[in-house]
Amino acid sequence: MSSAQEPLISRHSSPEGDHDVSDDVEYGDYNHTAVAGNNDDDDNTTADPTTPSNSSPTLFIYLLTVCAGISGLLFGYDTGVISSTLVTVGTALTHPLPLSSLDKSIITSSTSLLALLISPFSSYLADRLGRKRVILFADALFIAGALLQAVSNNVGTMVVGRAVVGMAVGAASFVAPLYVAETAPAGLRGRLVTMNVIFITLGQVVAYVAGWGLGELGSSEDGSGGGENVGWRWMVGLGALPAIVQVVVMLAMPETPRWLVMVGRGEEARRVVERVVGGSGLGRKREVDVTIKGIEVEVREEDEARRLRGAGKAAWLDSAEELFRVKRNRRALAIACLLQGLQQLCGFNSLMYFSATIFTMLGFSIPTLTSLVVAVTNFAFTLVALFLIDRIGRRRILLWSIPFMMGGLLLAAYGFSFITLANSDSIASSTDGDTEPPPARGAALTILASIMVYVAGYALGLGNVPWMQSELFALNVRSLGSGIATATNWGANFVIGLTFLLLMDALTPSWTFVLYAGICAAGYGLVWTFYPETAGLSLEEAASLLEDDRWGVR
Numbered sequence: 001m002s003s004a005q006e007p008l009i010s011r012h013s014s015p016e017g018d019h020d021v022s023d024d025v026e027y028g029d030y031n032h033t034a035v036a037g038n039n040d041d042d043d044n045t046t047a048d049p050t051t052p053s054n055s056s057p058t059l060f061i062y063l064l065t066v067c068a069g070i071s072g073l074l075f076g077y078d079t080g081v082i083s084s085t086l087v088t089v090g091t092a093l094t095h096p097l098p099l100s101s102l103d104k105s106i107i108t109s110s111t112s113l114l115a116l117l118i119s120p121f122s123s124y125l126a127d128r129l130g131r132k133r134v135i136l137f138a139d140a141l142f143i144a145g146a147l148l149q150a151v152s153n154n155v156g157t158m159v160v161g162r163a164v165v166g167m168a169v170g171a172a173s174f175v176a177p178l179y180v181a182e183t184a185p186a187g188l189r190g191r192l193v194t195m196n197v198i199f200i201t202l203g204q205v206v207a208y209v210a211g212w213g214l215g216e217l218g219s220s221e222d223g224s225g226g227g228e229n230v231g232w233r234w235m236v237g238l239g240a241l242p243a244i245v246q247v248v249v250m251l252a253m254p255e256t257p258r259w260l261v262m263v264g265r266g267e268e269a270r271r272v273v274e275r276v277v278g279g280s281g282l283g284r285k286r287e288v289d290v291t292i293k294g295i296e297v298e299v300r301e302e303d304e305a306r307r308l309r310g311a312g313k314a315a316w317l318d319s320a321e322e323l324f325r326v327k328r329n330r331r332a333l334a335i336a337c338l339l340q341g342l343q344q345l346c347g348f349n350s351l352m353y354f355s356a357t358i359f360t361m362l363g364f365s366i367p368t369l370t371s372l373v374v375a376v377t378n379f380a381f382t383l384v385a386l387f388l389i390d391r392i393g394r395r396r397i398l399l400w401s402i403p404f405m406m407g408g409l410l411l412a413a414y415g416f417s418f419i420t421l422a423n424s425d426s427i428a429s430s431t432d433g434d435t436e437p438p439p440a441r442g443a444a445l446t447i448l449a450s451i452m453v454y455v456a457g458y459a460l461g462l463g464n465v466p467w468m469q470s471e472l473f474a475l476n477v478r479s480l481g482s483g484i485a486t487a488t489n490w491g492a493n494f495v496i497g498l499t500f501l502l503l504m505d506a507l508t509p510s511w512t513f514v515l516y517a518g519i520c521a522a523g524y525g526l527v528w529t530f531y532p533e534t535a536g537l538s539l540e541e542a543a544s545l546l547e548d549d550r551w552g553v554r
């Protein structure tokens with residue numbers, strides 16, 4: 001990652017008031033990272049508040065990273081597990097009928113809707129209660145949501161369970177990266193954005209593997225005993241496990257030094273920094289002093305800025321005015337929302353959520369196993385993206401990868417045109433997937449291959465680049481701008497989850513995929529016209545690109 005994308009906790013006072021937790025750490029699920037340019041450092045001579053200059057990472061720091069990773073993993077697990085659940089749940093929720101397309105759509109999209117609704121409160125709660133408590137609170141929601149889903153016997157309870165998980169995803173995805181960003185050395189923070197996406201996609205792989213294993217287990221029980229396939233209950237219930245692990249580890253972890261200073265618990269903050277720094281001796285004491293001093297200065301400056309703005313005016317209003325009044329801020333917002341909207345409207349998550357349903361329709365004998373290719377391809381190419389993105393650049397990687405997505409979608413649409421599918425309502429809800437008459441094998445395999453091409457293209461570009469959104473925004477509007485862009489992501493995610501199966505029924509699968517290809521084509525044009533290359537630039541350079549009348553695109 002180039003220095004321009006190195007997330008640093010800013011030492012500037014922030015005009016964002018009650019959003020100050022995210023002055024530099026944007027909301028975005030798993031994607032809240034403070035991304036500040038080099039220039040952020042220029043006017044400040046103190047060391048990074050939480051950065052021991054010479055020390056190598058302590059065990060404590062590794063633990064922190066894993067802790068934050070569990071939140072990403074949970075996010076991925078809970079969004080990925082729905083795919084297998086929908087094809088193994090059978091008639092358990094709607095006895096004696098299988099789930100309808102509408103049931104499936106509502107169950108799926110309730111998670112993203114609640115994640116969207118909880119997001120504005122996460123930052124407030126993290127300030128009031130502390131970062132650690134919000135992580136624990138999210139874990140409680142993850143556990144409650146998982147158990148509720150596991151015991152549900154009707155669609156209503158399942159939707160409530162999914163919604164509770166959605167609240168957990170929304171809160172955890174904001175606060176966990178913030179927790180690390182405020183505690184860990186700057187060197188680690190730089191990797192947060194991509195690490196988060198990697199943990200999410202890994203969680204999705206785990207969910208798909210669990211869905212396959214437990215779905216199979218359930219079907220054999222079903223076959224021998226004739227009872228309900230209970231595999232799906234284990235799948236959704238298992239989501240509680242990582243959350244329980246996270247609770248245990250988190251209980252042993254401290255609050256972040258920055259929050260402790262903010263609430264006047266300086267002595268505790270010092271002890272935390274001592275653990276972060278590790279080692280002993282005079283050098284260590286000096287490092288701890290400098291770090292604590294840096295945090296105190298930062299917090300004081302923020303308080304001061306807030307006071308100057310005046311108590312009468314809400315801080316977010318201040319920020320909102322700036323965001324919409326200043327041309328270059330408006331442009332940054334337009335681009336960030338464009339990318340986030342496109343990340344979801346290109347239809348990727350319809351595969352993430354419904355691939356097992358699609359492969360059941362296509363007559364694959366173990367659809368949950370076949371659909372693993374979606375999660376594994378996504379994970380593998382996200383890793384590839386990690387190595388490529390800074391070398392190739394964000395704009396260029398998008399312009400290279402979107403045509404592959406379009407090609408994959410159009411080929412899949414072509415494949416679907418050879419297949420006569422039953423309405424998705426009538427798809428058998430078992431994993432045996434035997435449909436009569438069997439769909440054309442060649443066409444089904446073509447669709448599988450084209451979906452892999454599409455997913456690879458997505459993971460290389462759109463799956464990652466939108467989360468680098470904070471580098472587009474000036475510091476004083478970064479938190480709000482990133483928050484709005486992230487809300488766009490959840491909103492579009494909700495729309496896709498709700499409409500995919502309904503579109504498949506109303507338009508046919510071929511036209512649904514053509515529609516997504518059309519959205520990608522429009523997105524390509526918009527990226528080409530409006531999205532300047534920001535790789536390798538400082539935040540200020542990136543922001544000034546947006547000043548010129550061609551939006552910085554040459």
Ligand SMILES: O[C@H]1[C@H](O)[C@@H](O)[C@H](O)[C@@H](O)[C@H]1O
Pocket residue numbers: 079197200201204343349352378462463464493
């Ligand atoms: O960046 C992530 C990643 O691509 C996930 O696979 C996807 O499910 C999320 O919606 C997206 O935000």
